Amino acid sequence: MPDDFLEHCLQILEERGVRLEDIADCARYLQADYHVDLTAEELEESVRAVLSKRETQYAVMTAIELDKCAEEGKMSDKYLTDALMRDEALFGSDEVLAYGICNTYGSIALTNFGFIDKKKYGIIKKINREGKNTGRCNTFLDDVVGAIAASAASRFAHRWKREESE
Numbered sequence: 001m002p003d004d005f006l007e008h009c010l011q012i013l014e015e016r017g018v019r020l021e022d023i024a025d026c027a028r029y030l031q032a033d034y035h036v037d038l039t040a041e042e043l044e045e046s047v048r049a050v051l052s053k054r055e056t057q058y059a060v061m062t063a064i065e066l067d068k069c070a071e072e073g074k075m076s077d078k079y080l081t082d083a084l085m086r087d088e089a090l091f092g093s094d095e096v097l098a099y100g101i102c103n104t105y106g107s108i109a110l111t112n113f114g115f116i117d118k119k120k121y122g123i124i125k126k127i128n129r130e131g132k133n134t135g136r137c138n139t140f141l142d143d144v145v146g147a148i149a150a151s152a153a154s155r156f157a158h159r160w161k162r163e164e165s166e
């Protein structure tokens with residue numbers, strides 16, 4: 001299955017309300033201080049590249065599956081379900097899963113992730129709100145989306161530097 005995985009991930013993200021363009025817009029936001037005129041479309045290629053990595057794809061599938069299992073009451077641990085449904089602040093494993101994506105894109109990706117996780121820009125703000133005491137669980141989703149945007153911004157920054165020096 002060469003890149004069925006990429007299409008599959010785009011589809012399950014979309015089913016949870018997240019489009020490729022939304023992630024590209026978050027990546028644009030992270031680069032806006034350095035590249036004022038950069039458009040979200042210009043970052044779509046980087047988002048696709050991040051989403052083409054198996055590690056990212058498995059993180060996306062894991063995140064969405066865990067959110068859905070919590071939402072549908074399919075988990076056997078009631079404390080875990082409760083923490084996920086409340087998006088418990090001390091939970092932390094959602095961020096740890098997301099770090100796995102950032103780790104392949106260096107330290108800029110990690111600092112970008114911390115920044116956008118705090119700022120909750122765009123689609124991240126929307127899904128974060130949607131997942132608070134509404135019957136909807138987006139506890140893992142907001143972090144993987146933030147990590148993909150952060151990694152795409154980092155990839156873009158590295159490429160820009162390289163092209164500039166060539």
Ligand code: MG
Binds near residue numbers: 139143
């Ligand atoms: Mg979260």
